[in-house]
Amino acid sequence: MALLEVEDLRVAFGASTAVDGVSFSVEQGKIVGLVGESGCGKSVTSLAVMGLLPRGRAAKARKGDQPVQAAAEEASPGAVKASVAAPQAVPAGGGRRKGGGADVSGRAVFDGTDLLSLPASAMRRRRGKDLAMVFQDPLSSLNPVVPIGRQITEVLERHRGLKGDKANKEAASLLDRVGIPDPVRRLKEYPHQLSGGMRQRVLIAIAVACAPRLLIADEPTTALDVTIQAQILELLKDLVDHEGTALLMITHDLGVVAGMCDEVNVLYSGRVVESAPVRELFARPTHPYTVGLLGSIPRLDLPLHEPLTPIRGSIADVIRWKDGCAFAPRCDRVADACVAGEPALVGSAHAHRCVMAEEVA
Numbered sequence: 001m002a003l004l005e006v007e008d009l010r011v012a013f014g015a016s017t018a019v020d021g022v023s024f025s026v027e028q029g030k031i032v033g034l035v036g037e038s039g040c041g042k043s044v045t046s047l048a049v050m051g052l053l054p055r056g057r058a059a060k061a062r063k064g065d066q067p068v069q070a071a072a073e074e075a076s077p078g079a080v081k082a083s084v085a086a087p088q089a090v091p092a093g094g095g096r097r098k099g100g101g102a103d104v105s106g107r108a109v110f111d112g113t114d115l116l117s118l119p120a121s122a123m124r125r126r127r128g129k130d131l132a133m134v135f136q137d138p139l140s141s142l143n144p145v146v147p148i149g150r151q152i153t154e155v156l157e158r159h160r161g162l163k164g165d166k167a168n169k170e171a172a173s174l175l176d177r178v179g180i181p182d183p184v185r186r187l188k189e190y191p192h193q194l195s196g197g198m199r200q201r202v203l204i205a206i207a208v209a210c211a212p213r214l215l216i217a218d219e220p221t222t223a224l225d226v227t228i229q230a231q232i233l234e235l236l237k238d239l240v241d242h243e244g245t246a247l248l249m250i251t252h253d254l255g256v257v258a259g260m261c262d263e264v265n266v267l268y269s270g271r272v273v274e275s276a277p278v279r280e281l282f283a284r285p286t287h288p289y290t291v292g293l294l295g296s297i298p299r300l301d302l303p304l305h306e307p308l309t310p311i312r313g314s315i316a317d318v319i320r321w322k323d324g325c326a327f328a329p330r331c332d333r334v335a336d337a338c339v340a341g342e343p344a345l346v347g348s349a350h351a352h353r354c355v356m357a358e359e360v361a
């Protein structure tokens with residue numbers, strides 16, 4: 001059994017469905033990508049798995065509310081008071097976007113335990129220790145008025161019981177491990193004294209401080225320039241290779257997917273529309289949305305000046321899945337069958353949700 005099995009995950013904010021029956025799994029020592037354009041449900045999926053969404057009315061009635069801030073404070077290994085990851089979790093889950101709490105259903109089975117059914121206190125113990133998250137924007141994920149050393153030692157104290165010199169030594173060795181030179185001096189510095197790439201390394205150091213078995217990285221390199229991006233991705237890959245960490249990589253960047261992932265799940269309008277091992281997906285994309293995503297990125301193997309083919313329309317041009325394929329209004333190959341009812345996910349190793357798949361192939 002995989003380390004994480006997400007089954008039929010659904011997340012709704014009031015009447016609006018953000019994640020609509022998503023299933024995927026992540027094996028130990030593997031990198032699994034969740035890919036799709038903005039708004040398809042990638043972040044909400046990961047926040048739901050981490051238990052970081054503000055609870056909606058239905059959930060409150062079931063188990064009592066877990067306030068957003070409380071959840072955020074526990075966000076990741078940086079989930080200590082006034083520390084990392086938390087500020088970013090709040091906007092993603094409930095601050096930046098208005099719309100109240102989330103009603104979450106389905107299962108997210110981690111090492112045999114359904115995380116979605118855990119009480120908030122048990123989930124808090126797991127976050128940071130077994131599961132950790134790295135967010136996109138390190139500046140808003142770190143506390144600007146606390147030296148980075150303190151932000152790391154708080155995690156070590158909380159989850160590993162390390163204090164004083166021992167905690168400081170371990171913090172310096174974590175910074176060293178993520179490639180920050182002169183770590184002892186850096187421990188005393190504040191986030192604004194570090195470059196963007198270094199701040200992201202600090203977040204990764206915090207995330208791995210307790211050797212989590214599952215790391216979720218939500219667009220961890222989007223805010224960085226390409227050379228730093230490559231270093232950070234290499235660092236994450238090393239963790240997987242050397243520690244056997246399972247990595248769920250959330251990205252809209254197919255280049256990152258190609259270079260990093262073992263398996264890929266393509267999301268569209270809250271549902272997985274295609275999932276496959278990475279080579280298979282790039283060699284034989286089957287869903288027209290995946291084909292469109294691949295057609296819209298520049299390729300070195302095509303003649304110079306070959307035009308890119310963007311997907312027409314936007315993710316707002318969707319129909320509800322129960323009425324047919326949500327991608328149909330943007331699809332060049334749309335046929336009557338596409339809007340005749342809900343398309344099922346077909347296949348196992350390489351699965352797709354397209355009734356016209358044979359014609360597409």
Ligand SMILES: Nc1ncnc2c1ncn2[C@@H]1O[C@H](COP(=O)(O)OP(=O)(O)OP(=O)(O)O)[C@@H](O)[C@H]1O
Pocket residue numbers: 013016017018036037038039040041042043044045092093094095097098099100252
């Ligand atoms: N707190 C909230 N209240 C209401 N709707 C929300 C909330 N958080 C997210 N959504 C909606 O859920 C949908 C999925 O959002 P999500 O952030 O998961 O997308 P995404 O694929 O991660 O996009 P991006 O790459 O831009 O972060 C969007 O339509 C978004 O507006």
